């Protein structure tokens with residue numbers, strides 16, 4: 001393999017999720033590369049420098065041309081990612097050529113040129129592009145099945161935070177998210193297969209000049225939830241910027257601005273709470289993360305209070 005990957009850098013990212021199991025995971029990487037290079041006839045493997053924790057390698061396949069080999073941190077999200085990509089079958093989403101769940105490994109079509117939506121400098125243009133994408137995406141109807149929904153996600157992390165104790169301030173924001181979720185659900189009752197993490201790094205420029213969606217979490221809920229992560233990912237920024245982006249997106253996707261703010265808040269509280277489940281090297285670093293969580297929740301909560 002041409003580019004060996006940067007163990008030190010990868011280790012730091014993976015440690016947050018795998019803790020003591022990190023070195024065991026990393027020790028398997030070379031073997032897996034060997035195994036799947038043969039099995040799927042892959043050449044020219046190169047480690048891709050990304051800001052995320054999963055390990056990605058660009059490569060060539062005799063069968064499929066330019067590909068990406070994705071080695072995932074084990075967990076239930078690997079199966080839901082695979083199932084979601086397969087369900088969309090190339091409609092807006094990247095193609096999945098092959099996978100092996102027992103090794104948490106995926107062989108994906110490589111999107112070219114593949115620039116993340118962050119490369120679009122103007123945030124108003126990003127808002128316009130995202131709204132167009134959501135408008136044209138064929139949301140697939142889906143029973144709950146093996147997928148979570150936002151309520152299941154919130155209840156899971158609620159239980160975790162309650163158990164560790166001393167988290168009343170954070171739980172206030174999570175309880176508010178649960179309340180707003182039931183409010184939204186009175187009106188938004190569709191059961192669709194959603195991405196659940198559709199932000200700028202997971203939207204890649206394709207050869208047609210539009211954006212291909214990668215890296216879904218796979219969650220079943222109403223599409224009202226699908227724009228939330230994208231907007232939250234623009235933070236930290238001014239309130240005005242978010243208001244402008246929401247004002248651009250709301251008419252195109254035909255949902256009231258207030259409801260977009262509510263879904264944003266739900267996603268923010270949930271995403272923030274999840275960060276507290278990661279492995280921390282000290283109590284001090286946990287406390288620091290906690291105060292950041294509170295500040296982020298407070299920021300988005302203000303959009304709700306105003307109405």
Ligand SMILES: Nc1ncnc2c1ncn2[C@@H]1O[C@H](COP(=O)(O)OP(=O)(O)O)[C@@H](O)[C@H]1O
Nearest residue numbers: 050052053054068108109110111114201214215
């Ligand atoms: N199929 C692909 N084609 C081109 N680039 C990709 C592809 N998959 C991932 N990437 C690049 O790698 C980054 C991380 O991949 P992603 O699947 O989102 O990993 P993670 O699950 O760790 O977030 C993406 O933001 C993108 O820049």
Ligand SMILES: [Mg+2]
Nearest residue numbers: 052201202215
């Ligand atoms: Mg990603």
